[in-house]
Amino acid sequence: MTVNVLELREISKSFPGVQALSNVSLIVRPGTVHAICGENGAGKSTLIKIATGAQSADSGVIQICGDRIDHASRRTVQNLGVRAIFQERQIAPDLSVTENVLLDRLPKRFGRVDWKNAKIQAKQRMNALEIILDIDTPVRNLSVAQLQMMEIARAVSLDARLIVMDEPTASLSRHELEPLFRVINKLRDGGVSVLFISHHLDEVFAIADEITVMRDGVVISHGEISEFTPASIAELMFGRTVSSSQADRMSQGDLSKPRLVINKVCSDRLNDVSLSVSAGEIVSVTGGIGAGVSELARMAAGGMLKSSGEILVYDDSRESHAISSRRQALNLGVAYLPADRKRKGLLLERTLSDNIVLGQQAAGSNPILTPRKVSESARAIAPSANIKAANVDVVVGTLSGGNQQKVMIGRWMGVNARIMIFDEPTAGIDIASKFEIYSELRRLADSGVAILICSTDFQEVGQVSDRVIVMRSGNIVGEVEGSKATEGRLLEMEMSK
Amino acid sequence: MNVDNRSPLKQRILRSDGARFMAPLIVAIIAISLYTNGENGNFLGGDNLKNILLQVSVLGIIATGQTLLIAAGQLDLSVATLAALAGVIGATRINDGGSELWAVVLVLLICALFGLLWGILVAGLKIPPFILTLGGTSLFASIALRISKSSPVPARERFEWLGRAKVFGVQTPIWYFLIVVVIAAFVMRYTRFGRHVYATGSNEEASYLTGIPTARTKVLCFVISSTLAGFAGLVAMARISTGDPRNGSQLALQAIAAVVLGGGTLAGGRGSPIGTFIGVVLLAVVQSALTFNNVQTFWNDAVFGLVLIFAVVVTAIGDLRRRRFGARPILASFIRRNEPVQVPSEK
Numbered sequence: 001m002t003v004n005v006l007e008l009r010e011i012s013k014s015f016p017g018v019q020a021l022s023n024v025s026l027i028v029r030p031g032t033v034h035a036i037c038g039e040n041g042a043g044k045s046t047l048i049k050i051a052t053g054a055q056s057a058d059s060g061v062i063q064i065c066g067d068r069i070d071h072a073s074r075r076t077v078q079n080l081g082v083r084a085i086f087q088e089r090q091i092a093p094d095l096s097v098t099e100n101v102l103l104d105r106l107p108k109r110f111g112r113v114d115w116k117n118a119k120i121q122a123k124q125r126m127n128a129l130e131i132i133l134d135i136d137t138p139v140r141n142l143s144v145a146q147l148q149m150m151e152i153a154r155a156v157s158l159d160a161r162l163i164v165m166d167e168p169t170a171s172l173s174r175h176e177l178e179p180l181f182r183v184i185n186k187l188r189d190g191g192v193s194v195l196f197i198s199h200h201l202d203e204v205f206a207i208a209d210e211i212t213v214m215r216d217g218v219v220i221s222h223g224e225i226s227e228f229t230p231a232s233i234a235e236l237m238f239g240r241t242v243s244s245s246q247a248d249r250m251s252q253g254d255l256s257k258p259r260l261v262i263n264k265v266c267s268d269r270l271n272d273v274s275l276s277v278s279a280g281e282i283v284s285v286t287g288g289i290g291a292g293v294s295e296l297a298r299m300a301a302g303g304m305l306k307s308s309g310e311i312l313v314y315d316d317s318r319e320s321h322a323i324s325s326r327r328q329a330l331n332l333g334v335a336y337l338p339a340d341r342k343r344k345g346l347l348l349e350r351t352l353s354d355n356i357v358l359g360q361q362a363a364g365s366n367p368i369l370t371p372r373k374v375s376e377s378a379r380a381i382a383p384s385a386n387i388k389a390a391n392v393d394v395v396v397g398t399l400s401g402g403n404q405q406k407v408m409i410g411r412w413m414g415v416n417a418r419i420m421i422f423d424e425p426t427a428g429i430d431i432a433s434k435f436e437i438y439s440e441l442r443r444l445a446d447s448g449v450a451i452l453i454c455s456t457d458f459q460e461v462g463q464v465s466d467r468v469i470v471m472r473s474g475n476i477v478g479e480v481e482g483s484k485a486t487e488g489r490l491l492e493m494e495m496s497k
Numbered sequence: 498m499n500v501d502n503r504s505p506l507k508q509r510i511l512r513s514d515g516a517r518f519m520a521p522l523i524v525a526i527i528a529i530s531l532y533t534n535g536e537n538g539n540f541l542g543g544d545n546l547k548n549i550l551l552q553v554s555v556l557g558i559i560a561t562g563q564t565l566l567i568a569a570g571q572l573d574l575s576v577a578t579l580a581a582l583a584g585v586i587g588a589t590r591i592n593d594g595g596s597e598l599w600a601v602v603l604v605l606l607i608c609a610l611f612g613l614l615w616g617i618l619v620a621g622l623k624i625p626p627f628i629l630t631l632g633g634t635s636l637f638a639s640i641a642l643r644i645s646k647s648s649p650v651p652a653r654e655r656f657e658w659l660g661r662a663k664v665f666g667v668q669t670p671i672w673y674f675l676i677v678v679v680i681a682a683f684v685m686r687y688t689r690f691g692r693h694v695y696a697t698g699s700n701e702e703a704s705y706l707t708g709i710p711t712a713r714t715k716v717l718c719f720v721i722s723s724t725l726a727g728f729a730g731l732v733a734m735a736r737i738s739t740g741d742p743r744n745g746s747q748l749a750l751q752a753i754a755a756v757v758l759g760g761g762t763l764a765g766g767r768g769s770p771i772g773t774f775i776g777v778v779l780l781a782v783v784q785s786a787l788t789f790n791n792v793q794t795f796w797n798d799a800v801f802g803l804v805l806i807f808a809v810v811v812t813a814i815g816d817l818r819r820r821r822f823g824a825r826p827i828l829a830s831f832i833r834r835n836e837p838v839q840v841p842s843e844k
Contacts, residue, residue, distance in 0.1 A: 303706050330708025344706055347699040349766070361692045362708040369689055411707070 003066040005030050005162045005193045006051060006082065011060035013046055020046045021057075021217045028162060033184060033194045035204040035225075038214035039237055039430040044197050047214070048164050051195070052084040053077035065161060081161035085151050085168065093140040098122040100139050101154045125153045128190075129183050145176035152183055156192065163187060164195045169203055175288055181207050201230040213237055238432055258314055259450035260334070260419045262300055265309030269295040271474040273309070277419070277450040282441060282482075284453040284461035287471035287494055294339060296471070297423035297454035301336030302329030313419065330363055332419075335412035337405070339424035345408050348397035352389055352407060353378035355396045359411040377414060385410030386440065402433025409440060420444060421452045426460060438464045458490045470494050518760030521811070522775045526782050533786040540789050547667060553781040554670035555580070555736075555745065557774065558729040560752035561674075561681045562722030564773045567756050568685070569718045570698035570765025571619065571626045575611075575633030576726035577749035581742055582641040583608055583730030588652035588740030589644055597655055605727050611637075612723025616716030634749070641742035650740040660735025670732050677725065681770035694718060698765030754805045755780055760812075779804070 006028040013021040021043045028034045038044050049055040051062065053072035062069045064080045091100055098119050099106065107117040122135050131149045133142070139150060148168060155163050169177055184194055184207055198204055204211060205225065212222040213236045220236045221228075261276040269292040277283045285293050298304045300311055303326045311323040313332045323329045326336070338344040346355055356378040361369065378392045387406045389399060396407060405425065412420055425441065426434045441464055445451050455461050461468050462485040470478045470493045478493040534540040559576050566573050583604045590600035615633065619626045662669050685691035693714045696704040705711045729748075734740045757763070758779060759772025783804060787797055 298706075301706070326706060327708045327710055336706055338703075338706055343700070344702045346703060347696060347766070350695075350699055358696055358704070358707050358709075361689060361696065362704070364689065367689050368687055369692060371686065 002030050004028060004063070005065060006195070007061075007063040008047070008051060009061040009063070011047070011050060011057045011062070013050060013055070013057050019217055021050075024060075024214070024217070024219050026051075026212055026219070026222075028193050028195055029210070030161070030193055031188055031191045032209040033188055033196055033207055035196045035198060035208035035211045036214060037198065037201070037204060037211060037233060037237055039432065042214040042237070043217040044214055045166065046217075048084065048166055048195065048197060051077075052082060052164055054084075081159045082164065083155035083160050083162070084164040084166070085148070085155055086166050089147050090151065091139050091147060094138055096138055097133050097135045097142075097150055100150055101125060101135075103154060122153070125156065129153060129156065129186050131179075131183065145172050145179070148172070148180065149183065156187065160192055162193045162195060164197075166197045168196065169198060169200060177203065177206075201233055204233070205230060234431075257318075260300065260452060261312040261314070261320075262296075263310045263312065265296075265299065265306050265311065267295065267299065267304070267306045269474050270299070270306075273471075273474075273476055275469055275476070277452050279418070279448050279450050280445050281467070282445050282451040282453065282465045283467045283469065284455060284465035284482075284485075285469045285471055286455055286458060286461045286490060287477075288456060290473060291456070291471040291494075292474040293454040293456060293471055294423050297421050297452070298336070298338070300452060301334055301421045302326040303336060315418075327362075330359075330415075333415070333417050335359070335415075335417035335420040337408045337412070337420065337422045337425065339427045341401075341404050341408060341428075342397075346396050346404060349395060351393050352382065352387070352396055352399070353392035355407050356381050356392070356410045356414060359415040359417075363415045381410045381414050385413055386436065400433065401429040402436060405429060405433075405437055406440065409444070413444075417449065419450045419452070421454070423454050424457070425453055425455065426457070434460070458485075458487045462486055462490065518772055518812070519775050522758060522772075522779050522808075526775070526779050529782050529786050533789050537789045540786070545785070547671065549781045549785045550671045550674070550778070551668050552784070553777050554668075554674040555729045555733045556748055556751055556755065556780075557674040557777040558677050558732065559726050559748055560755040560773050560777050561677050561770050562725035563749075563752045564681065564756050564759070564761060564768045564770050565685070565694060565718045566626075566722050567753070567761040567763060568698045568765065568768040569694045569715055570701060571715060571718060572753070572763065573615065573626065573630045573633075573719065573722050573726075574749045575615070575630040575637055576722060576752065577745055577747065578634050578637035578641065579608060579611060579723060579726045580730030580733065580748060581744045581746075582637045582644075583727040584734030584744060585641045585645045585650055585740040585742050587656070587731050587734050588650035591652050591655050592650065597659070601659070601731060604731055605724055608727025608730075609720050609724045612720035613716065615723070616719035619719065620712035620715045638742070638746075645740060645742040647742065649742070652734060652738050652740060654738060656731075656735035656738060660732050660738075670736060673728070673732060678770050678774045685770055690714065690717065695766055698767070700766075751780065751801075754801070758805065758808050762812075 004027050006026070008024065008026040011021055011024045012019075024043070024047060026034075026036075026047070036044050036047065046055065050057045050072070053069075053074045053076060056072065062072055064077065064082060067080065069076060069080070092103070098115075101122045102118055107114045107121060109117070119135055126133060126135070126149075129149075129152065131153055133146055133150060139147060142150065152163070168180060172180065184196070187194055188209075196204070196208060208225050210223065211225050211228060211233070213220045213233055215237060257279045258276045259279050263274050265273045273292075273296060275283065275285070285296055287293050295304065299306055300323075302311070302323045312320045313323055313329070313334060314320050315332065321328075321332050323332065323334070329336075342348055347358065353375050357374045360374070360377065375392065382389070382392055385406045387399075387403055387410060389403060396404060399407065409420075422441075426437050429437065438460075441451060441453075453461060453465060462482070465482040465485065467482055468480050468485040468490065469476055470480070470490060472494055480489060480493065530541060539545055559580060563573065563576065586607065587600045587604050590603060591597065611633070615626070615629060618624050618629055658669075660670060664672055685694065693704070693709050693711075696707075696709055697711045697714050701711050730744075733744055755776035756768050756773050758776030759769065759774070761768025761773070780801065783800060784797060787794075787800060792800075
């Protein structure tokens with residue numbers, strides 16, 4: 001009988017007010033890919049933090065390759081062959097690929113770094129996994145997908161028996177998945193196990209051998225992947241059937257009233273992009289990573305320079321104003337909701353109320369503000385944006401992704417934004433909250449807001465938009481009505497030509 | 498969940514950042530004062546309190562300007578030598594036969610321009626303010642020495658009205674300090690600009706993308722801080738009737754220390770003029786208490802350093818505990834082991 005690579009028995013962990021894990025058990029067999037699925041907050045991250053020694057469990061047993069670990073630390077767990085790749089990249093951006101791959105064990109000769117040997121070793125590692133990277137470039141220049149490959153190459157040393165990957169696909173586009181899966185298959189063929197955290201079921205079915213489904217800190221089900229279907233797993237994850245039908249389309253927008261017109265805009269990432277969004281309409285721009293949709297969102301909001309073309313905003317009296325700066329766009333009622341809410345959208349350590357009123361504080365012109373009025377307006381906006389929080393004084397960083405996005409929406413409701421530009425509106429938001437955001441978007445559109453969504457999620461844009469515009473490497477390659485924008489159709493449009 | 502039975506006002510005060518940082522400082526100030534007064538009854542007697550404030554009024558004005566910068570996530574090390582330069586220029590103008598008022602206006606203008614320059618370099622070229630103002634420190638020190646030909650410039654008695662007069666029996670520098678603090682506190686709390694400062698310091702990118710004029714906000718902070726430093730330099734010169742090019746070389750670090758004591762963090766987004774005021778007073782009381790208790794002067798810096806280190810360590814522990822275990826008093830977090838775990842009954 002082979003020894004299990006990782007065995008967790010009856011692990012429990014609590015934080016004040018929350019039982020994060022209760023009596024969770026998990027077995028990873030050698031040479032298998034084991035997926036853990038669950039909603040945000042199901043306890044996946046806590047579980048792998050405990051398995052990799054980053055956090056300690058309140059009770060329970062951890063065994064790695066048959067050895068019982070009493071005081072797991074990152075170091076002891078690593079020495080036993082368990083390596084983790086977290087969502088946050090762990091890199092030294094100015095050092096070369098070679099140095100990053102061999103970060104903690106550069107070969108030495110006579111007390112000095114043996115560069116020749118180091119390069120050979122780095123090359124060997126990457127060849128073994130068929131990863132193609134220039135070993136001399138500073139990793140700063142690599143794409144997100146390449147960085148991940150680099151991190152995998154670092155994690156896989158001779159003694160690695162288990163690689164833990166926390167949401168490895170979260171920041172990858174569709175085309176970048178395949179190389180990742182190829183490397184994972186390669187690892188499995190070499191007898192290395194992979195523990196794979198994801199809430200994308202199609203990926204789980206593409207790669208995993210076994211699956212463990214978690215919900216609210218307990219294991220709901222586990223077994224061979226062949227025993228499940230995507231629908232059955234979704235039901236287990238959420239505890240109910242999730243409808244993925246299209247959000248109701250009340251209006252199609254008033255096409256005679258364009259609000260936002262982008263006219264022949266060029267930049268280093270965009271080439272001659274033109275589109276318009278009317279009041280009450282939801283228009284999505286989609287494409288793979290590198291298509292330039294994220295740049296387009298930021299530029300349309302005035303947050304980035306363009307080299308030519310114009311962005312026009314029409315006010316209520318149909319007069320047009322060209323946008324030249326973010327601040328000017330704000331004063332014309334243009335809201336921008338960035339994909340990276342934590343770093344580019346929210347004041348994380350400040351309160352809900354501070355974050356909601358930020359729009360009003362930025363927009364108005366009256367130099368004097370009354371704190372009492374400000375918090376009153378936050379209190380009024382929070383419920384109408386459907387934010388679920390104990391009160392408006394909670395720190396925004398403690399809210400869930402879905403609620404954080406609603407805080408962003410609330411911020412712009414407070415200034416009566418007429419145009420809202422979303423970059424990846426549901427990035428980092430679990431499936432159940434996604435649908436809430438979608439109906440929020442529709443409600444906004446029905447109230448006359450013009451909405452531009454820039455998203456790389458084909459499924460999402462098909463569900464939520466009135467029109468979908470497809471881009472590839474900075475060019476618009478097609479447009480389709482929302483009701484016809486199936487994933488397959490969009491993919492076809494993006495690939496063609 | 499716990500139900501908080503305290504009155505809304507009490508909750509608000511207890512929850513506010515201000516109270517968390519200021520309460521321990523006020524306790525420390527009172528404790529040190531009472532102890533020292535027990536040893537020497539003159540400590541709390543009439544003139545000494547005014548003396549204590551007078552000693553730190555120049556530092557206090559500079560520290561208030563620094564509060565704005567630190568809240569915006571910036572820093573200016575050059576304020577100390579800029580203040581010395583301001584004093585030297587002011588005294589020199591008088592000796593060259595100008596009017597006092599003109600000298601004051603000229604000095605404030607020059608300092609505001611240097612602030613503008615720093616602001617534009619930091620906001621426009623994204624130069625780290627630490628390095629930039631470190632360079633400025635040497636630059637100003639050198640110019641001050643050049644103008645004064647390396648020796649203190651006597652201003653005769655011409656600036657007495659500025660630095661040595663009394664209003665309601667209290668010396669003017671103390672008034673300046675108090676007025677500057679009150680105005681700054683109002684600006685930071687009740688004006689759009691003040692909120693923009695905190696937003697910029699909390700998350701510059703997010704503030705910019707929301708539409709806050711982050712660059713203008715940062716530039717204004719530098720201008721205000723430099724102008725206040727120039728004013729503080731004039732007051733210091735007027736007090737001793739001499740423009741001393743070597744005066745107050747430690748003021749910049751002490752000012753930063755006072756801001757941090759009062760709840761500011763160099764990461765930005767925090768700090769308040771009232772907190773800084775209390776921080777300045779604490780530094781002054783400690784200094785004075787050391788003198789009253791006949792502690793040898795070479796210990797002054799050590800005590801100053803220890804107070805600062807102690808304050809940031811306590812703050813850091815508080816923050817760490819708060820992040821891990823939610824808001825509660827520091828002491829309670831240390832005995833968390835015995836508490837039952839609360840499981841949310843519904844979700």
